[in-house]
Amino acid sequence: MQKGLRGLIQLVEVWKAYPNEVIALREINLKIDRGDFVFVVGPSGAGKSTLIRLLYREDVATRGQVLVHGKNVARLRHSSIPLLRRTIGVIFQDFKLLPDRSAHDNVAFALEVTEAPRREIKRRVPAVLELVGLKDRARAFPHELSGGEQQRVAIARAIVNGPSILVADEPTGNLDPDTSWGIMNLLQTLNRNGATIIMATHAKTIVNAMKKRVVAMDHGRIIRDQAQGVYAHEVN
Amino acid sequence: MRSTSLAFGVRQSLRGLRQNALMSLASALTVALSLLVAGLFGLIIINLGHLATLAERQVEVTVFLNDSLPDQGVRAVEAQLKAMPGVTQVDFVSKDEALNRLKAVFANDKDLLAEVEQQNPLYRSFEVHTDQPEHIQPTAEAAGKLNGVVKVNYKQDLIDRLFRVTRAIRVAGLVIMVVLALAMVMIISNTIRITVFARRHEIGIMKLVGATDGFIRWPFVCEGMVLGLAGAAFAAVALWAGYSWAWGAVQRGLPFIPLLPGQPLLTGLTVLIGGSGVVVGAVGSALSLRRFLRV
Structure with missing residues (x-):
């Protein structure tokens, strides 16, 4: 491997079982390098979300290792978890914006709570809003924004403190096809600017059109890992 | 923590108090009541302790002298008392002085005083102080055998009882304060x-x-x-006003009960109550957050 033995993200023999004895992940081995764009596809319940939640340590693997930046996230001290999360931007299907704050303030929130200096906040928030194409909507509140605009705000919030990894769980799940393409173009731009992107999705058209790496999952296993892949192999 | 973060925190907490105004007021009042009760107990305990100490420091053994005893005999008794082990001080009280003291206590009972004044029935006496309470009883017994002594009084029983009562109230107060503290923590925790x-x-x-x-x-x-x-602020204001009033009333109506003056007692109590309020608030809210912060 030219990029070193360890990728940016590496999962080694990872299993995840929930207390109700549901096994969400089975012997997952996965390596993602810096700058990759990876689609994680599969039916509902295949383990996509669980896989993503392990990366920013919302969940901890039952067995195996999850390495991010070469560090086993399960071994992180409790006080180091926030630092890991500052290197990973997260985007959800339901945006998770704060309804009582404007677009600008939602983005600024991520910097405020990580104790960024006021000067930085003033500088970076407008820059990021411009990047996601919402320069003119900064004062609008979430209920005044369309779904696509809300997702752009969420993306702005995820990237505002400059994470190297962006994980997205069904980011286009609530959006119509045109709006979805807008979001995908934005993600692609971010990827070209150096962000590593891992996106769980059901959006077959998008996956097939973009020709990125595809990790297909079913019943908690990786059943296919294909560079420039498609959503599903047609069984002829 | 940066000053901007500090400001962020203060802004957030004000927002929380406003959004939750009625509940916040209710719990602040509950804390006020709890601290008020705790403060009252504190005042009572401190004053009882003060009274008990005063009582102990007062006359420990009173030795009454026969009226027929000549001055020479009186001096002899004084010398013998002073020579007893543990005795630190011996004060003579004349018949006039004894009468004056009686007048002070029964200032309103003119009839009684008029009668007593005509023919003073009070004995001359020595008030004997000892360095330790254990010396009181032997001293009293020895004094009783001296020539010219009619009677010996000592108030050890009374003082013991006073101390026992004080101790009981202190224990009860402490238990009540602990219960109140738990209740306050729970109430604040619930509000937060x-x-x-x-x-x-x-x-x-x-x-x-x-x-x-x-x-x-x-x-x-x-x-x-x-x-x-x-x-705590509510409670402190109430205690401050209440105690000042009570102190004045006691001074006027029951002047022989030596309550401690308001200062520096109330200032100390206010600091204590304020500190308790802050600690209880911090503990209560930290408790309510534990579940949410677990990853």
Whole structure:
């Protein structure tokens, strides 16, 4: 491997079982390098979300290792978890914006709570809003924004403190096809600017059109890992 | 913590107090009542302790002398008393002095005083102080055998009882204070839990974008401390006014009960109550956050 033995993200023999004895992940081995764009596809319940939640340590693997930046996230001290999360931007299907704050303030929130200096906040928030194409909507509140605009705000919030990894769980799940393409173009731009992107999705058209790496999952296993892949192999 | 973060925390906690105004007021008042009761107990305990100490320091053994005893005999008794082990001080009380003291206590009972004044029935006496309470009883017994002594009084029983009562009240007060403290912590914790619940999405996002636990906790702890402090302020004002009034009333009506003056007692108590309010508030809100901060 030219990029070193360890990728940016590496999962080694990872299993995840929930207390109700549901096994969400089975012997997952996965390596993602810096700058990759990876689609994680599969039916509902295949383990996509669980896989993503392990990366920013919302969940901890039952067995195996999850390495991010070469560090086993399960071994992180409790006080180091926030630092890991500052290197990973997260985007959800339901945006998770704060309804009582404007677009600008939602983005600024991520910097405020990580104790960024006021000067930085003033500088970076407008820059990021411009990047996601919402320069003119900064004062609008979430209920005044369309779904696509809300997702752009969420993306702005995820990237505002400059994470190297962006994980997205069904980011286009609530959006119509045109709006979805807008979001995908934005993600692609971010990827070209150096962000590593891992996106769980059901959006077959998008996956097939973009020709990125595809990790297909079913019943908690990786059943296919294909560079420039498609959503599903047609069984002829 | 940066000053901007400090400001952020204060802003957040004010927002919480406003959104939850009625509940906040209710819990501040509950804290106020609890601290008021605790403060009352504190005042009672401190004053009883003061009274008991005074009583102990007062006349320990009173030796009454036969009226027929000549002055020479009186001096002999005094010398013998002074020579007894543990005796530190021997004061002579004349018949006139004894009468004056009686007058002070029964100032309103003119008839009685008029009668007594005509023919003073009071004995001359020695008031004997000892260095330790254990010396009181032997001294009293020895004094009783001296020539010219009619009677010996000592108030050890009374003092013992006073100390026992003080101790009992102190224990009861302490138990009540602990119970009240727990209740206050629970009430504040419950109030903050409502704020935490109302802001759970916000907390979730804070954690997601990498805010530290300390940063997330701080506005809520701040809110709890404000509640505790507000309650403490209510309680302090009430205690201050109440005690000043009671002290004045006792001075006028029952002047022989030596209550401690308001200062520096009330200032000390206010500091203590304020501190308790802040601690109780901080502990209460930290408790309500534990579940939410666990990853």
